[in-house]
Amino acid sequence: MAETFTVEIDDINGPYWAGLRKGVLQYQACDCGYRWLPPRKLCPSCLGTGWRWETASGEGTIRSWVVYHTAYHPDFKDRLPYNVAIVRLAEGPQLIANIAAPHEALRVGAGVRLQPDMSRAQPIALFALHPWY
């Protein structure tokens, strides 16, 4: 797939994408106890700056998923049909991701494990279904 869509890296999300280049998924965790993605300068709960990057275990569950049969951009035409899922990490934050699995195996609530797609210049968060699903 051509990579027309590339991530826009800035001061705030730089560490997140740098983490994926090393094969790890990070989220922000605040002293107030709140954890979140996507990256922000201020904690959306306490509005403070007392947060740090933490590395996710890579375990998560599928909240929901869709399969595209329409290419909303020519870059995705060759990939049809492809899935996009909402994954909730074991630590709480949620993110958009792709699942490396046959579409008929996808289920809401299914357990998934991080398996970053390192074939790309900027790796993205790909998840594999747990074998027992």
Added chain:
Amino acid sequence: MRGKYVIAGIGHTAFGKLGLDTVTLNTLACQAALQDAGVEKGAVDALFVKGPTSSKELLYGQKVSEALGIQPRWGGAWDQGGAANITLIDMAMMAIETGQCEVALVTFADNPRSGSRAAYARPRGNDAVYGWLSTAAGYGMIHQAHVAEYGTPPEAFAAFALAARSHGARNPHAQLRKAISLDDYLASPWVVEPLRRDDCCLVSDGAAAVVVMSARRAQALGVRQPAPILGIGGGQTSYDVHLRDVLTSTQAVQSGRMAFEMAGIRPQDIDVAQIYDCFTVTALMTLEDYGFCPKGGALDFVRDGQIEHGGRLPVNTAGGLLSETGMPGMQLILEGVRQVRGTANLQVPKVRHSLVSNQGGTMHTHSTLILGG
């Protein structure tokens, strides 16, 4: 506030592929609404505009005022997605209540069918690298979650599409005048699975507008068919769909509660409803969240023609977003008013309470309007 304000006039352009700019479309709809109310444009001292979805322009509300040749004291454009139409009626009521203005126009126009549809295919930030594009996909996530949580069968989504398409087929102004069967629905191709083509609203050019004023003012001006506003409400979640804790509930809960409380009625008192149907899941969840049926109980409520004309609660009697026009919501308000006036194409007998829902974003925003007969 119950009954203190009215919708004094309604107007709209043709729907479909028009090849006109949005300022002209807004002007035509406002002109028609003022004519319907029997009010001169010189009486308008507030202009509330829901900006076009397909283009964002600075000071857009002022451009529409200029085209109308008016200088309203209150005016501007508001972005809240499809909930904005009813919200702007709410804001007009508040502005009149505080003495800031007396006669308000609320208007919307867009031309994505002859212009650009890019807004509906938009890349969703950095997540576009995952292929996360389009408005439809966000609703697909919600549809999937509803099916997983409640076992909602395709027949439930189909029932709403069938009702809207059946009503739209009989509306001479509708863009898509073709009724469908359950088999047609089931055979319609995936767009973003689990959404079929027939779950998705139309893409349309067009404009619609309403005139809002106090009931007292309407009487003084000799407005012929004012539609009293009995209840109005709103609600919003700020978080994008993939960050939400709950995917299967909408702000219709909050918005509906406000509107029903103000009107002093319950869902079973509603005679006819125009339910925002950008996608069929939106409409089913709105019916559940307003309390017409229990959560997950949409199928039993919509099956067997119960929401069709002649049924227990006729919905989207002009065809809604699925059939009349894909316009994000103002056309539903116009049909709600017609049902109260007794002038609808598919008129429901003896309407005492006519409900309209609007919502926007990916179920980010919701607004509710209850009109009285």
